[in-house]
Amino acid sequence: MAYLQLRGIEKFFGEHRAIKGIDLTIQQGEFIVFVGPSGCGKSTLLRLIAGLENIDGGSLMLDGRDITDQPSSKRDLAMVFQSYALYPHMSVYENMSFALKLAKVDPAIVREKVERAAAILNLTTYLERTPKELSGGQRQRVAIGRAIVRAPKVFLFDEPLSNLDAALRGQTRVEIAKLHRDLGATTIYVTHDQVEAMTLADRVVVLRDGLIEQVGTPLELYDRPANQFVAQFIGTPQMNVVPLQQLPAPVQQQAPAGAAGGAIGLRPENIAVRNTGTTPVGGQVDLVEALGAETLIYVSTPGGAQFVSRQNDRTSLRAGDAVSLDIDASQAHWFDAAGHVVAGQGA
Ligand SMILES: Nc1ncnc2c1ncn2[C@@H]1O[C@H](COP(=O)(O)OP(=O)(O)O)[C@@H](O)[C@H]1O
Ligand SMILES: [Mg+2]
Structure with missing residues (x-):
C-alpha cells in the first residue's frame, strides 16, 4: 500500500x-x-x-x-x-x-x-x-x-x-x-x-x-x-548525444527506423579510442583528461560530431592526434526527433 x-x-x-x-x-x-x-x-x-x-x-x-x-x-x-x-x-x-x-x-x-x-x-x-x-x-x-x-x-x-x-x-x-x-x-x-x-x-x-x-x-x-533529458542528466561525463546525420554511414545504418531525424546516445564507456585507420569512424583528439583511475579522451570527427570516451588505462595520446573510434552500437540509445527513446532499441 x-x-x-x-x-x-x-x-x-x-x-x-x-x-x-x-x-x-x-x-x-x-x-x-x-x-x-x-x-x-x-x-x-x-x-x-x-x-x-x-x-x-x-x-x-x-x-x-x-x-x-x-x-x-x-x-x-x-x-x-x-x-x-x-x-x-x-x-x-x-x-x-x-x-x-x-x-x-x-x-x-x-x-x-x-x-x-x-x-x-x-x-x-x-x-x-x-x-x-x-x-x-x-x-x-x-x-x-x-x-x-x-x-x-x-x-x-x-x-x-x-x-x-x-x-x-x-x-x-x-x-x-x-x-x-x-x-x-x-x-x-x-x-x-x-x-x-x-x-x-x-x-x-x-x-x-x-x-x-x-x-x-x-x-x-x-x-x-x-x-x-534524463540520459544526459544522469552520469558524468554526460552521455554523448550526436545527431544521426553527423554520424558516419556505417553507424547510421544501424539506427532503428524510428530514430530518423533523431540522435544516437552513447555512454563514454561504450566508445573506445583506437589507432587511426582501424575502424570506419575517424577522428582527431581535442583534449585528454588524465584523472588517474580513469582517462577521458575528447574526439571530434570530420562530420562535426564530438565524443568523449572513458577508459581505465592511461594513454600517450595528445591533442591533435589522429585516431579511430570504436563505437559499441549494441550499447547505443536511439532517440527520435523529439528526444524520446525509440522503442525496440537497436537495429
Ligand atoms: N515563493 C515563490 N514565489 C514565486 N515564484 C517562486 C517561489 N518559489 C519558487 N518560485 C519559482 O518556482 C520555480 C521552482 O522553484 P524551486 O522549487 O525553488 O526550484 P528548485 O528547488 O528546483 O531549484 C522557479 O521558477 C521559481 O522561480
Ligand atoms: Mg531548491
Whole structure:
C-alpha cells in the first residue's frame, strides 16, 4: 500500500504554474530523491509535501490520511534545510530538544531521545556546545538530529549538503545513507547533484520544469533513460548525444527506423579510442583528461560530431592526434526527433 501518495499536485505562483500535476507513490521506508536542474520545482514540491506552501490542485495522502489541507505542524513530517537554521544561543542539546520541549514531552523521555540521536550522529561529546563552536558538518548533523528526535513519519531534506566542502559532502552523504539504513525511515531528499541522487536513492524522481521526466532506480535511469533529458542528466561525463546525420554511414545504418531525424546516445564507456585507420569512424583528439583511475579522451570527427570516451588505462595520446573510434552500437540509445527513446532499441 502507498505510504505517501501524490495525485495531480499543482502549484501556482501568480500566473506561473511551477508544479504542473505530479503523480507519485512512495512506499514506507523508501529513500526517494528529487533531482533536476535549478528552478525545476524540487524545493517547491518538497515544501508542498511539508505543508510550507499551499497545494493549489490535487491531493496528498500520508499513511491513509488526507493531509492536503493540513497545517505543517499536523503532518508528522520533519524537514532539514540547506541552511541549518540552528538557534545560535542554544546548546546542541537545547537545539535538538526544542521541538519536544514545546510539545511538552516528559523531560526524561526528551533526554533519552536526544542522547540516542546524538549517539547515532556522533554528537555525544558536543551536546553542551553552541553552534558557533561546531564545524559545518557537525552543524548539519545537529540539524538532522533535531529531525530524528521528532521521530516523524517522513524525513524531508532540501539540499542538506550544499553548504559543505567536497570532502565533508562525501562523508556526510555516507552518514545519511547509514542513518537511513539504521532508522529505515521514509525519506524524500532534494538535490541538483546527480551523484548524490545516484548514491543515496532507492528511487530517483527526475524533475524538469514542474513535471516528472522519469522515476526509477538509479541504474534503471542510467541504463534505460526514457528520453534525452534524463540520459544526459544522469552520469558524468554526460552521455554523448550526436545527431544521426553527423554520424558516419556505417553507424547510421544501424539506427532503428524510428530514430530518423533523431540522435544516437552513447555512454563514454561504450566508445573506445583506437589507432587511426582501424575502424570506419575517424577522428582527431581535442583534449585528454588524465584523472588517474580513469582517462577521458575528447574526439571530434570530420562530420562535426564530438565524443568523449572513458577508459581505465592511461594513454600517450595528445591533442591533435589522429585516431579511430570504436563505437559499441549494441550499447547505443536511439532517440527520435523529439528526444524520446525509440522503442525496440537497436537495429
Ligand atoms: N515563493 C515563490 N514565489 C514565486 N515564484 C517562486 C517561489 N518559489 C519558487 N518560485 C519559482 O518556482 C520555480 C521552482 O522553484 P524551486 O522549487 O525553488 O526550484 P528548485 O528547488 O528546483 O531549484 C522557479 O521558477 C521559481 O522561480
Ligand atoms: Mg531548491
